[in-house]
Amino acid sequence: MNLIGEHTDYNGGFVLPLAVDRVSAFAGRTREDQTVRLWSTHFKAYAQFSLEGLPETFDEQRANLPGWARYVLGVAAELTRSDIALKGFDAVVSGDVPLGGGMSSSAALEIASAEAYALFSDHAFSIGEKDATLTPIETAGLCQRAEQIASGLMCGILDQAASCLGQPRKAVLLDCRSLDYRYLPFEDPDVSVVVIDTGVRRELATSAYNERRQQCEEATQRLRDLIVQVEPENEQARSIKELRDVSPEQFERFKAQLPAVLQKRAGYVIAENERVLQVVKLLEEGKIEEAGKILWIGHAGLRDEYEVSCNELDALVDIAHEVPGVLGARMMGGGFGGCTINLVRNEAVDALRQAVEQQYPERAGREASIDICRAAAGPGHVVLN
The missing domain is CATH 3.30.70.890 (GHMP kinase, C-terminal domain)
Known part of the structure; x- marks a missing residue:
C-alpha cells in the first residue's frame, strides 16, 4: 500500500509505500519440460502455457489465457528476455490481497511469479541484495514491464517496488527516477x-x-x-x-x-x-x-x-x-x-x-x-x- 505519493511514480517523482501482511502465493513443484500449469483458487480457473519461444510467442499465448494468468506469462517473457533459462512447473495460485482494491494485487502476483520461477527453475536465478542475479529493484522493473505488456496499462514502478522492498515496521521512500531508496520507521504502537x-x-x-x-x-x-x-x-x-x-x-x-x-x-x-x-x-x-x-x-x-x-x-x-x-x-x-x-x-x-x-x-x-x-x-x- 502507498502511504502518500499517488500517480507520482510515472512522473519521475517520490513515493512512500510499504509492503503489508497480505500475500500472493504459489504452491507447486517443478516439471522437467517447458509447460506451466496453474490453478487459481480465487477464480476457480485453470491456465496453461509454454515457456518455449518466449518472448516472441507472448502475444499469441496471451490471447488464450485468462487475465490473471497473463501476468504470470508476462513475467516469464521478461525473464527470458533477460537471458534467464526457466523450467516449467505445476502450481496452485492463491492469496489474500483484495483484487482491484488499489492494494497492488497484480504487482503481488508478478513478484510472487518471479519468486516462483526462481525456485521452480532450480535456482537458475535469485532475487536479493547480495550476490543475486537480480536485485529487488531490477526485479521490480522487470515485473513493471510484465504488467505493461500483459495489461496495456502504462503503470509506474511503485507497486512492484513496494512488494520487493518491504521490511517489517518500515516504509520505503523511493525516488522513481534514480530508483534510490531508503527506509523510514513506520511503527507507532498507538x-x-x-x-x-x-x-x-x-x-x-x-x-x-x-x-x-x-x-x-x-x-x-x-x-x-x-x-x-x-x-x-x-x-x-x-x-x-x-x-x-x-x-x-x-x-x-x-x-x-x-x-x-x-x-x-x-x-x-x-x-x-x-x-x-x-x-x-x-x-x-x-x-x-x-x-x-x-x-x-x-x-x-x-x-x-x-x-x-x-x-x-x-x-x-x-x-x-x-x-x-x-x-x-x-x-x-x-x-x-x-x-x-x-x-x-x-x-x-x-x-x-x-x-x-x-x-x-x-x-x-x-x-x-x-x-x-x-x-x-x-x-x-x-x-x-
Missing part, C-alpha cells in the same frame, strides 16, 4: 493502518489512467517550452523531462498559460511530490499525527485536481473525517474505486468501523469491508520435501 474497501472495482486499462499519464507528459512539454521561452539561458529549464523537474515556484509563475485540465493535473503532481517529502520529515521526527493531516490534503487533490476518485471513495473519506481519532485518510491506488487508507488511533478503530457500517450503505448503496494491515517483509519461499 496507531493502526486501517484499509477500507469500497467494494467498487475498476479496470485501470479501460479507465482514464493512461489518459492522465498522457496529460502529464503534455503539461511537462508545455511548461518546459514556456519556461525556456522566458528564460532561454536557464539550463535547468532545458533539462525538464518530467513534472518532477518543475519547481512549485515555476509552476505558479506559468500555470495560467496552461489549459485548465493540464493546470489541474500538473498542479496535483507537483504538490503531491512535496507532500511525500513533508510526510518523510514528519515520520523521521515521530510526528505521525501531523503526517496524517497531509493525507486529507492528498485526497482532496486526487478528487478535485487529478479527478480519479469516485463517490464511494469520497464517502469513506468524509465518514472518516468525522470520527475523532482518525488522523488522516485518502483514496489509495490508481483510483475510480478500490480502497482508502486511514491512519487511526487504536481507541478509535471501533468507532470508525461503526461509522462506516452505519453510514456507508446509505450513502453508497453497498457495504464496505474493513481491515487492519501492518508493514511486512517482501518475497520469500519455503521448501517442503
Whole structure:
C-alpha cells in the first residue's frame, strides 16, 4: 500500500509505500519440460502455457489465457528476455490481497511469479541484495514491464517496488527516477493502518489512467517550452523531462498559460511530490499525527485536481473525517474505486468501523469491508520435501 505519493511514480517523482501482511502465493513443484500449469483458487480457473519461444510467442499465448494468468506469462517473457533459462512447473495460485482494491494485487502476483520461477527453475536465478542475479529493484522493473505488456496499462514502478522492498515496521521512500531508496520507521504502537474497501472495482486499462499519464507528459512539454521561452539561458529549464523537474515556484509563475485540465493535473503532481517529502520529515521526527493531516490534503487533490476518485471513495473519506481519532485518510491506488487508507488511533478503530457500517450503505448503496494491515517483509519461499 502507498502511504502518500499517488500517480507520482510515472512522473519521475517520490513515493512512500510499504509492503503489508497480505500475500500472493504459489504452491507447486517443478516439471522437467517447458509447460506451466496453474490453478487459481480465487477464480476457480485453470491456465496453461509454454515457456518455449518466449518472448516472441507472448502475444499469441496471451490471447488464450485468462487475465490473471497473463501476468504470470508476462513475467516469464521478461525473464527470458533477460537471458534467464526457466523450467516449467505445476502450481496452485492463491492469496489474500483484495483484487482491484488499489492494494497492488497484480504487482503481488508478478513478484510472487518471479519468486516462483526462481525456485521452480532450480535456482537458475535469485532475487536479493547480495550476490543475486537480480536485485529487488531490477526485479521490480522487470515485473513493471510484465504488467505493461500483459495489461496495456502504462503503470509506474511503485507497486512492484513496494512488494520487493518491504521490511517489517518500515516504509520505503523511493525516488522513481534514480530508483534510490531508503527506509523510514513506520511503527507507532498507538496507531493502526486501517484499509477500507469500497467494494467498487475498476479496470485501470479501460479507465482514464493512461489518459492522465498522457496529460502529464503534455503539461511537462508545455511548461518546459514556456519556461525556456522566458528564460532561454536557464539550463535547468532545458533539462525538464518530467513534472518532477518543475519547481512549485515555476509552476505558479506559468500555470495560467496552461489549459485548465493540464493546470489541474500538473498542479496535483507537483504538490503531491512535496507532500511525500513533508510526510518523510514528519515520520523521521515521530510526528505521525501531523503526517496524517497531509493525507486529507492528498485526497482532496486526487478528487478535485487529478479527478480519479469516485463517490464511494469520497464517502469513506468524509465518514472518516468525522470520527475523532482518525488522523488522516485518502483514496489509495490508481483510483475510480478500490480502497482508502486511514491512519487511526487504536481507541478509535471501533468507532470508525461503526461509522462506516452505519453510514456507508446509505450513502453508497453497498457495504464496505474493513481491515487492519501492518508493514511486512517482501518475497520469500519455503521448501517442503
